[in-house]
Amino acid sequence: MIRRSADPARRFAEPPMPKIVDRDVQREEVLLATWRRIARHGAAGVTIRGIAEEAGVSTGFITHYFRDKDEVLAAALQLCNERVSERVAARGQGLAGMAALRALIDAVLPLDEERFLTWQIWLSFWGRSGVGEPLRREQRRGRESWRGALHRVLGEAHRAGEIRPDLDPSYEAERLIVLVGGIGLQSQMQRPRSFRRRAWSYVEAHLDGLMGPAPRSGAALPADSDTTVTGGSP
């Protein structure tokens, strides 16, 4: 809070810095309020008016920072993805290969309230064809950053002989994205306690497959393979 002097001259003499910081904080307050609205109503159910109510500001305050609802939503998603990236970087620090992989996955699994909220936000943006381009772009950016991180540590694990030599790190990164996404999805439909008990067991069962002996039919398919995958469809 900036204390304002009653003297107009002194007031204008105030250094601008604290005010800018204050604005950044206020902008973040709006985005965190947007998170809470998304969790309750879904991204599509969010309104500028609802966010203003939640953040305790006027709708004019929000439209001062953001052009429209899509821009608020994209900024809220961006903040959410930034927080995840920071968590991923912090947990992975000093680790490599499989240890880093486990740390990365743990940073994203919905095992506490904040990470659960992250999944509520992500899921509310997916599955809608009507979202605007700023949102699409931020979705792609978030996914690519996550894929890149998984690919990097899987490559390390591969070179260190921690995972099967017949596996392709790029394809396995995709498989892990599918797995972690599936876990995030299930976290929304089960009781938190029993779910948390299982989330890591799903990951370990998957990682065991990467470390164990090659399966008999050799299904490992390179991500950039030109082979058309048609098998299995009855």
Added chain:
Amino acid sequence: MIRRSADPARRFAEPPMPKIVDRDVQREEVLLATWRRIARHGAAGVTIRGIAEEAGVSTGFITHYFRDKDEVLAAALQLCNERVSERVAARGQGLAGMAALRALIDAVLPLDEERFLTWQIWLSFWGRSGVGEPLRREQRRGRESWRGALHRVLGEAHRAGEIRPDLDPSYEAERLIVLVGGIGLQSQMQRPRSFRRRAWSYVEAHLDGLMGPAPRSGAALPADSDTTVTGGSP
């Protein structure tokens, strides 16, 4: 369409049957219009007015059949789940064990427009804490029916020696729900063609793990085990 006679007496003499059928058709039209709105705007962004516009009926027509928006959404989700159940039953007919398992999974994977729309609808309902009880109930019912079907065919595969004897069919059904959910989620974020090429490869890589030799750390955990799963968290 029922042709109405200009003579009021004849009009009342019409047998009621065709009219009831007509109403069922109209009700389904409303629900299919609701699907399309959900795909575009998300479940939370759907309005009675929007559905009416999409279906080409009055809002009064909709409120005649449904108490409120939540009831329309629950009915739309129920219709969606019924269609999936019918597809699952039709494809699995005459099959058992692994062959039935593949057929079941194929019935749900987002490999064509209708199944892709199914995932758009499902995803738009998940991740929201503010949905009403009719919707929650229908979500649970759909999930239990899917889990039951997977459990049954995995049990058959287990008894027939088609999957590893150390696996627990109930736990493996949960793992498959996670996998298929993750694939459904990814289908929303990638280009349809390249995605379709990969969807079955993810499934086959997973099924190979069920059929192949037991992994070295023995991560298979029975679903009803009382063991607290904490492993892996760094």
